[in-house]
Structures are given as structure tokens and as C-alpha cells.
Amino acid sequence: MRFAVVAGSTATARIEGISAAGADPAVMAHTPSADCEIVAYGRPVRSPVVPVSPSGCPTPAVVTRAVRELARFETVAIDAGLAKSTAAPTVAVGEGSGRDVRTARAVPEARAIFAAAEEYGRALPDDDLVIGETIPGGTTTARCVLTALGERQATSSSLAENPVALKQRVVDEALDTAGIARGGAAGAPIEAVRAVGDPVLAAVAGLVAGATAAGTEVTLAGGTQLCAAAALARHAGVDAPLSLATTSFLAADESADVEGLASDLDLDLTVTDPGFDQESHPALDAYVAGEAKEGVGMGGALALADQAGIPMADVRDRVVAVHDRLLATEPRAEP
Amino acid sequence: MRFAVVAGSTATARIEGISAAGADPAVMAHTPSADCEIVAYGRPVRSPVVPVSPSGCPTPAVVTRAVRELARFETVAIDAGLAKSTAAPTVAVGEGSGRDVRTARAVPEARAIFAAAEEYGRALPDDDLVIGETIPGGTTTARCVLTALGERQATSSSLAENPVALKQRVVDEALDTAGIARGGAAGAPIEAVRAVGDPVLAAVAGLVAGATAAGTEVTLAGGTQLCAAAALARHAGVDAPLSLATTSFLAADESADVEGLASDLDLDLTVTDPGFDQESHPALDAYVAGEAKEGVGMGGALALADQAGIPMADVRDRVVAVHDRLLATEPRAEP
Numbered sequence: 001m002r003f004a005v006v007a008g009s010t011a012t013a014r015i016e017g018i019s020a021a022g023a024d025p026a027v028m029a030h031t032p033s034a035d036c037e038i039v040a041y042g043r044p045v046r047s048p049v050v051p052v053s054p055s056g057c058p059t060p061a062v063v064t065r066a067v068r069e070l071a072r073f074e075t076v077a078i079d080a081g082l083a084k085s086t087a088a089p090t091v092a093v094g095e096g097s098g099r100d101v102r103t104a105r106a107v108p109e110a111r112a113i114f115a116a117a118e119e120y121g122r123a124l125p126d127d128d129l130v131i132g133e134t135i136p137g138g139t140t141t142a143r144c145v146l147t148a149l150g151e152r153q154a155t156s157s158s159l160a161e162n163p164v165a166l167k168q169r170v171v172d173e174a175l176d177t178a179g180i181a182r183g184g185a186a187g188a189p190i191e192a193v194r195a196v197g198d199p200v201l202a203a204v205a206g207l208v209a210g211a212t213a214a215g216t217e218v219t220l221a222g223g224t225q226l227c228a229a230a231a232l233a234r235h236a237g238v239d240a241p242l243s244l245a246t247t248s249f250l251a252a253d254e255s256a257d258v259e260g261l262a263s264d265l266d267l268d269l270t271v272t273d274p275g276f277d278q279e280s281h282p283a284l285d286a287y288v289a290g291e292a293k294e295g296v297g298m299g300g301a302l303a304l305a306d307q308a309g310i311p312m313a314d315v316r317d318r319v320v321a322v323h324d325r326l327l328a329t330e331p332r333a334e335p
Numbered sequence: 336m337r338f339a340v341v342a343g344s345t346a347t348a349r350i351e352g353i354s355a356a357g358a359d360p361a362v363m364a365h366t367p368s369a370d371c372e373i374v375a376y377g378r379p380v381r382s383p384v385v386p387v388s389p390s391g392c393p394t395p396a397v398v399t400r401a402v403r404e405l406a407r408f409e410t411v412a413i414d415a416g417l418a419k420s421t422a423a424p425t426v427a428v429g430e431g432s433g434r435d436v437r438t439a440r441a442v443p444e445a446r447a448i449f450a451a452a453e454e455y456g457r458a459l460p461d462d463d464l465v466i467g468e469t470i471p472g473g474t475t476t477a478r479c480v481l482t483a484l485g486e487r488q489a490t491s492s493s494l495a496e497n498p499v500a501l502k503q504r505v506v507d508e509a510l511d512t513a514g515i516a517r518g519g520a521a522g523a524p525i526e527a528v529r530a531v532g533d534p535v536l537a538a539v540a541g542l543v544a545g546a547t548a549a550g551t552e553v554t555l556a557g558g559t560q561l562c563a564a565a566a567l568a569r570h571a572g573v574d575a576p577l578s579l580a581t582t583s584f585l586a587a588d589e590s591a592d593v594e595g596l597a598s599d600l601d602l603d604l605t606v607t608d609p610g611f612d613q614e615s616h617p618a619l620d621a622y623v624a625g626e627a628k629e630g631v632g633m634g635g636a637l638a639l640a641d642q643a644g645i646p647m648a649d650v651r652d653r654v655v656a657v658h659d660r661l662l663a664t665e666p667r668a669e670p
Contacts, residue, residue: 046454077424087455119381
């Protein structure tokens with residue numbers, strides 16, 4: 001089994017009020033790079049920040065790292081186009097940020113990213129592949145893509161209050177700029193992601209296509225962004241069984257509809273509750289309050305812990321330990 | 336503990352008769368990239384070849400992978416300047432091949448590579464770091480560097496018959512081109528590696544300097560190339576304790592003098608014998624006949640197996656299994 005975190009960036013995240021994946025827009029650009037380092041090393045190494053939301057909710061990379069330390073699975077960071085350097089070991093399938101979906105073709109290199117990820121996915125020797133993501137602004141691009149494909153527009157948010165109206169305005173503007181009607185890109189996934197998606201969606205869809213073609217079982221570890229990637233894969237003709245493993249926080253998001261999306265896209269849904277409400281700690285409380293919800297493969301990591309018989313109390317203890325370690329240590333590298 | 340394989344390339348390897356790290360020079364360019372994939376995945380993924388010597392001796396990456404499967408330690412590939420793309424997850428500290436030491440400044444970017452590796456090494460959170468290498472032609476550049484620093488010129492070879500006279504001609508020509516006398520670069524390690532070294536030596540020396548500065552215990556996993564990197568670190572002022580873990584094949588090489596080098600450079604030497612002479616198999620016999628000897632951290636991996644109490648008979652069984660898997664499966668990616 002291999003656990004891939006596909007990381008990238010989109011200028012769409014800079015739209016005011018869109019994302020909580022970083023304390024402010026300047027810091028947010030480092031979030032995916034720092035997330036990959038936290039998963040790989042347990043803390044930032046080159047990245048100058050520990051990603052937290054504006055209210056202080058720690059990145060879900062902390063949870064994925066915690067489970068990784070307990071279950072000891074192998075991870076790989078897939079660089080679909082990081083804005084900032086990372087010291088995490090990466091496999092590159094793309095280069096450069098996606099553009100703001102409102103103003104331009106969002107991912108000019110969508111076909112090349114899809115193809116590189118597909119080739120990599122097909123060549124992997126693993127029986128099982130779990131795929132997570134880290135890209136601020138990703139639920140908005142996911143909503144754009146689902147709309148362009150004519151799928152259910154039911155995306156979640158890293159914010160406790162999903163800014164649905166704002167997102168819908170962005171979606172409308174993006175599709176208008178692209179000249180794509182709702183459902184106008186059905187059956188044309190590369191066109192959809194090139195026009196209104198992000199580099200991570202292109203890479204995840206390519207990975208899914210390649211890995212399933214080689215007989216690898218794929219679990220999408222996340223929420224509605226992973227549903228959008230699954231939709232791209234389905235519209236690319238992938239009919240292999242696919243699983244979706246998400247968190248109870250995401251499943252409880254009434255502004256989204258992960259069950260509906262999973263059903264539409266024929267995804268075998270697993271929801272895992274880490275029981276964060278059973279204790280009180282700054283690393284856990286924000287999730288209970290509805291922040292972050294998912295990301296960096298958190299739902300998939302929790303499902304792996306569950307399958308491995310690791311008690312959720314142990315997971316919570318380790319989440320707290322990883323979190324406290326993060327806050328106690330500044331990155332050792334001087335800028 | 337983290338196990339780093341520093342990978343790169345030098346045009347010096349193209350000198351006829353210098354290296355056995357590939358069946359022929361065109362294929363040899365892929366060797367470090369393929370070695371990293373074998374360590375990471377158990378087989379080539381993007382690389383079109385399984386590295387073998389001209390006589391068919393499998394790459395020592397097979398041994399490192401075998402031990403990794405048994406001892407389950409974490410590996411990272413450090414890209415100091417690969418000539419060919421790799422699908423292994425990498426941390427880049429350099430870019431581009433080193434040049435032929437006879438004709439030009441061998442590593443123009445030596446200072447930048449050293450600095451990037453030093454920063455990375457200093458930032459790593461690990462208590463222990465094991466460092467191996469993969470770079471065809473590396474024993475020749477190591478000999479050049481040892482000569483420029485005024486250290487013992489006692490380098491081994493991946494060939495059963497060390498082409499010492501040929502190497503010495505290359506060394507003489509390289510130092511002549513650089514205008515450096517024997518010992519002329521003592522105390523000036525960046526100058527030595529820039530003039531007559533290779534990118535991997537620059538990166539390993541930087542890693543050692545950074546990691547030891549942060550209190551990480553460093554084991555150099557290899558033979559006389561790692562001694563040259565240690566010499567660079569010592570000449571850069573590193574006085575922390577350093578270990579060298581190598582194979583019995585390398586230690587038995589009478590054309591080299593790893594014990595003398597280790598003593599000169601104050602390296603705590605461990606020699607591990609995997610007992611390949613106790614059975615007969617194509618994956619093992621070439622080592623017994625004196626080919627390859629070391630590389631891709633093999634000596635360090637064997638020492639880790641020993642420390643973990645893994646019987647060498649289990650290591651041999653796994654080496655055979657990894658080797659047979661490699662030969663049975665062509666890379667799944669179509670070119």
C-alpha cells in the first residue's frame with residue numbers, strides 16, 4: 001500500500017474568503033509544501049510556517065502524520081505544481097500554480113499533468129493506492145469542475161461556515177469566462193480541468209486512471225475535492241471500482257453532500273469518526289467546531305488506522321503529540 | 336533514523352573502462368535514477384533499465400532494497416544532479432551532471448549544492464542519518480578529490496579489476512587542468528570538489544556538515560567515495576564523530592585501503608559480511624567474485640540489518656527475491 005498526497009496551488013485560493021488553509025494569503029502559499037513536510041518528517045523543514053487556519057485550527061496533515069507514525073505506511077508527495085519549495089521528497093507531475101478560474105484558462109498544462117500522473121500511476125507496483133490532496137482553494141475549483149461536468153454541485157469547505165454564495169459567484173464567473181455551460185464539458189474531463197479546475201484535480205484524475213488501468217485498488221482519501229477528481233476519472237472512462245474514505249466532519253457538512261456525490265459517481269464510501277469530541281485540546285477542538293474537516297488524506301489515514309485495529313484514543317493521543325511537537329519546535333533551518 | 340541515498344551523475348563516468356555501474360555508457364546514465372526507484376519501489380518505474388554491470392552483476396540497490404523490506408526503515412533520495420528523470424520521490428539539492436574532470440571545472444555549482452544540502456541536513460529532525468550514494472564514475476572523482484586534499488589516494492572500484500593506472504592518469508590530468516598540486520586544495524573543500532569532484536561528493540559533504548551541526552549522528556554508508564565526502568567535511572571543519580559502514584567486499588579490496596582512509600579521517604568503521612559466499616545465485620555470485628562491492632548504501636543497510644538482529648540468511652533470501660522480481664517484471668510504464 002502506498003499513500004500519495006497530491007500537492008499543488010491555484011491562484012483561485014487568493015480570492016478573499018474562499019479558504020481557511022493558512023492564516024493569511026501570503027502564508028497560505030506555503031501550506032501544501034509545509035503539509036508534505038509534516039507528513040514526511042513530522043514538522044516543517046524548509047517551509048517557514050506551520051499551517052493553521054485564521055482561527056488557529058491546525059492543518060489535517062497533523063492527523064495524517066499521527067496515523068502514519070502509528071501504522072507506519074509509506075507515503076509519497078506528488079508535486080502537481082507547488083508554489084513554494086518543499087523539502088519533502090516529491091515526484092513531480094506538473095509545474096507552476098493554477099490560475100484564478102475567473103480570469104483565464106485555469107490549468108493550461110492540464111493534459112500534460114494528467115498524462116504524467118497517469119503514467120506514474122500505471123507504473124506503480126502497489127496493490128493498493130490511497131490518494132489525498134493539499135491545495136488551498138480546492139473546494140472552489142472542485143465545484144467549478146463538477147458544474148462543468150454536469151455533476152452534483154455539492155462541495156464542502158475548510159471554513160466552519162461554507163461561503164456557498166461566494167463560491168457560486170466564482171463558479172458562474174469561471175464558467176462564463178470559459179464559455180462552458182453547466183454540463184457543457186461532460187465527457188471532456190481534460191477540457192473541464194483545463195478551463196476551470198486546478199493542477200491537483202488533473203493529477204489525481206490521471207493517477208486514478210493509470211493506477212486502475214494497472215489493476216491497483218484506489219482509495220480516494222478526502223471529501224468533495226476527491227469527488228471532483230473521481231468525476232473527472234469517470235468522465236475519462238474509468239469504470240473500475242473506486243473507494244472514497246472521508247471524515248465524519250466532512251460527512252456531517254450539510255452544505256455539502258458527499259453521500260450524494262459518492263452515490264452518483266459509484267464510489268464505495270467509508271466515513272471514519274476519530275472521536276475528537278471525546279476530549280478537549282486545541283489540536284482537536286477546531287475540528288469538532290467544524291473547521292478544516294478534511295485534507296491531506298485525513299479521512300483515508302483514519303480509515304487505515306481503523307482497519308489496522310489502532311484504537312482512536314491512540315490516534316487522538318498521537319495527534320496531540322504531533323501537534324504539540326509542531327508548536328514547540330520552530331523549523332531548524334534559518335531562512 | 337533516515338536512510339538517504341544521494342544520487343547524481345558525472346561525465347567522468349563516460350571514460351572508457353572507468354565504471355561497471357551499467358551495461359554500457361548509454362544505459363549507465365540511467366543507473367542512479369533506476370537505483371533510487373529500486374530502493375523506493377522495489378523495481379524501476381520510470382527508468383527503462385535494471386542496472387547491471389557489463390558482466391551482469393546486479394546493482395547494490397537490490398541489497399539495500401532487500402534490507403529495507405526486512406527492517407522497514409525510511410529512505411529518501413537526494414537529487415544532487417541526475418542525468419535522467421526518476422520516479423523516486425526526491426529532494427533536490429542540485430541540478431545537472433558534473434563535467435568530465437579532465438577538461439573543465441567539474442562542478443561549477445559546488446558551493447550551491449553544498450549549501451542546499453547543508454541546510455537540508457541541519458533542518459532534518461532525525462537523531463540518526465545514514466548516507467549512501469549512487470553515481471557511476473564516483474570512485475575516480477573521489478580519487479581526484481582525495482589527491483587535491485592531500486589525503487590517501489586509495490579508492491576502490493565497481494570493477495573486479497580496479498583500473499588503477501587508468502584512474503591515476505585521469506587524476507593527473509584533472510589536477511593538471513585545474514592547476515592544483517597534490518594537497519593544493521587542503522582546507523579548501525569547495526574548491527576541491529568544484530575543480531575535480533562530482534555533485535554527489537558536494538551534496539554528501541554538505542549533508543554531513545549540516546546534520547552534524549544539528550546534533551544528528553551520521554553514518555556514511557559506503558566505501559572510498561564516502562571517505563572522500565568525509566574528507567571534504569573534515570576539511571570544511573567538521574570535527575563531530577562520524578561512522579563509516581561498508582561491506583566485506585569493499586574492505587577486502589587490496590587495491591583500495593578503506594581502513595587506512597577511515598583511520599586518517601577518524602571514521603568509526605563497521606564492516607559487514609552478508610555471507611554471499613554461503614550460497615550460489617546470480618544475484619550473489621558476482622559480489623563474491625569482486626564486482627560492485629558497494630554502492631547505494633549497501634554497507635550501511637547490511638549494518639542496519641545486523642543491528643536489528645536480522646539473520647544474514649534472511650537478507651540473502653530477500654536479495655534473491657528482489658533480484659528475481661526485478662528480472663521477472665519489465666517496468667510497467669510504456670515509453
